[in-house]
Amino acid sequence: MKLVATSLLSLSLSLAPLCANADELRAKETFAVVWERLQNSGFNGKQESPDWTALKAEHQSDIESAKDIDALRREISELLEALKASHLELIPSSAFPKKGEAPKSGNAELGLRLAVIDNHLMVERTIPGHAASSAGIRPGWIVEKIGNFDLAGVLAKKHAGKSLKPRGLTVLQLTVNGMVSAIAPGTTLDLQLRDADGGLRMVALTARENAQTQTVLLPNLPPLPLRFESHRLPVAGGCVLQVEYSQWAMPAYDQLMQTLREHGDCRGVIIDLRGNSGGLIASLSAISGLFVDKPVSLGTMITTGGDLKLTALPRVVDNDGKDIRRFSGPLAILTDRGSASCSDIFAGGLQALGRARIFGDTSAGMALVSASIPLPSGDHLLYPTADFVDPNGRRIEGVGVIPDTPSPPTARALRDGRDPALEAALAWIDTSA
Incomplete structure (x- = not known):
């Protein structure tokens, strides 16, 4: 299910x-x-x-x-x-x-959970000891991009009245959390974020096994x-x-x-x-x-x-x-x-x-x-x-x-x-x- x-x-x-x-x-x-x-x-x-x-x-x-x-x-x-x-x-x-190949490992993550809040994708949680917390990322920071995925742009269109597909915000939240929590060890993702003071942060995070x-x-x-x-x-x-x-x-x-x-x-x-x-x-x-x-x-x-x-x-x-x-x-x-x-x-x-x-x-x-x-x-x-x-x-x-x-x-x-x-x-x- x-x-x-x-x-x-x-x-x-x-x-x-x-x-x-x-x-x-x-x-x-x-x-x-x-x-x-x-x-x-x-x-x-x-x-x-x-x-x-x-x-x-x-x-x-x-x-x-x-x-x-x-x-x-x-x-x-x-x-x-x-x-x-x-x-x-x-x-x-x-x-x-x-066929005949062992299942690919997906037991690595970047150590953060994301949520759509106030029309922004925000860091809701970081896991101590993982890449995100080690890089200084904190809850409440805004995630604008993951790789080439322009999240800020997607949410801006939604806010302007150009609605996403059905259940769009829910699917978006599920999608981005999958991107950071179900990946192979050693995978690196580039994140563009805004910290609590609005400062731009560019961070490269490498997934670690959990x-x-x-x-x-x-x-x-x-x-x-x-x-x-x-x-x-x-x-x-x-x-x-x-x-x-x-x-x-x-x-x-x-x-x-x-x-x-x-x-x-x-x-x-x-x-x-x-x-x-x-x-x-x-x-x-x-x-x-x-x-x-x-x-x-x-x-x-x-x-x-x-x-x-x-x-x-x-x-x-x-x-x-x-x-x-x-x-x-x-x-x-x-x-x-x-x-x-x-x-x-x-x-x-x-x-x-x-x-x-x-x-x-x-x-x-x-x-x-x-x-x-x-x-x-x-x-x-x-x-x-x-x-x-x-x-x-x-x-x-x-x-x-x-x-x-x-x-x-x-x-x-x-x-x-x-x-x-x-x-x-x-x-x-x-x-x-």
């Missing part, structure tokens, strides 16, 4: 090499596969269906007559964008390891980095456990299960899903099960073949027969516009059940169930297979999960070294536990 197979897809379409000639494109067969999957996907649920006849008339000829791989990708992407839904992406073949990050392989998706962090925060009368993981995958469940064993005595737990763009739906059911005492529905997947309940599944013992420590105390979830797909559903489901309270900013609203298949052209298609509604019947797609306590970041707070969402969550736990 991955939002964007890599957060760089929209950018990678323009950067992917021209790796096939016209004879190798198999454009007509590729269109046939794409069209069949889109028509039968059922992603609209009970919403009004697109005008399939008009869409086919507008896009089929351009796709089938594409002369090179770049043109084919561009035309297919235009068709996908016309459907105005999440989980519709064309994944270039270059994102996957070649011992807390591992490469996760999901079916028909490129290798994805999973970073897991936990912090025991001292508070009056005990502690609060803060956990952050960058993808939804079973290794995140395993690490969280062990972390709860070690720190389950804390008064509350904070799950930080800011920037977590999705992953494997099975891990969502498993992780949710660590916070409930019996199976409960997190919502309903609406497919063309019928409705399916998505269930939080608590386990009693792990694979080694050891008791699993579930947490029943106050649970806070931090979200932002980069919290997508599984993150949307986890936050929305537990909020609707009254099991968790949400802090931060409204989530991405990209909450469709998806799958990925190879295409005759060599690329892969990520496409939605079902709509989703929470336990109260509320559709999250296109809306997002609205925090119980809105506490988005501000430029002033970042420059002062504050985290409004974390502060609000800690204050709530302090009064609840």
Whole structure:
């Protein structure tokens, strides 16, 4: 259930090499596969269906007559964008390891998280010991360019009324965070920034391996980095456990299960899903099960073949027969516009059940169930297979999960070294536990 197979897809379409000639494109067969999957996907649920006849008339000829791989990708992407839904992406073949080749390592990062704030792309967080903090970059700085990607120009056009594509700011935030957090060790990126005083800073950052990050392989998706962090925060009368993981995958469940064993005595737990763009739906059911005492529905997947309940599944013992420590105390979830797909559903489901309270900013609203298949052209298609509604019947797609306590970041707070969402969550736990 991955939002964007890599957060760089929209950018990678323009950067992917021209790796096939016209004879190798198999454009007509590729269109046939794409069209069949889109028509039968059922992603609209009970919403009004697109005008399939008009869409086919507008896009089929351009796709089938594409002369090179770049043109084919561009035309297919235009068709996908016309459907105005999440989980519709064309994944270039270059994102996957070649046959017989080991998966490329993507477990390096520059050590910063970015967010769109006040019509600027700002540094929201830096990780000590990584390239960004070592170079003196601080939260609240404005990022104007990453390489040749003119972020300031993109946001200026949006501010002037020239709107971005649907979900533009969300996709932009996901894309740039992918650029700085899912890259090979040794990769260098040039950044143009403005510091807190408005001074221009030109910085070259080289990605470093992160011992807390591992490469996760999901079916028909490129290798994805999973970073897991936990912090025991001292508070009056005990502690609060803060956990952050960058993808939804079973290794995140395993690490969280062990972390709860070690720190389950804390008064509350904070799950930080800011920037977590999705992953494997099975891990969502498993992780949710660590916070409930019996199976409960997190919502309903609406497919063309019928409705399916998505269930939080608590386990009693792990694979080694050891008791699993579930947490029943106050649970806070931090979200932002980069919290997508599984993150949307986890936050929305537990909020609707009254099991968790949400802090931060409204989530991405990209909450469709998806799958990925190879295409005759060599690329892969990520496409939605079902709509989703929470336990109260509320559709999250296109809306997002609205925090119980809105506490988005501000430029002033970042420059002062504050985290409004974390502060609000800690204050709530302090009064609840």
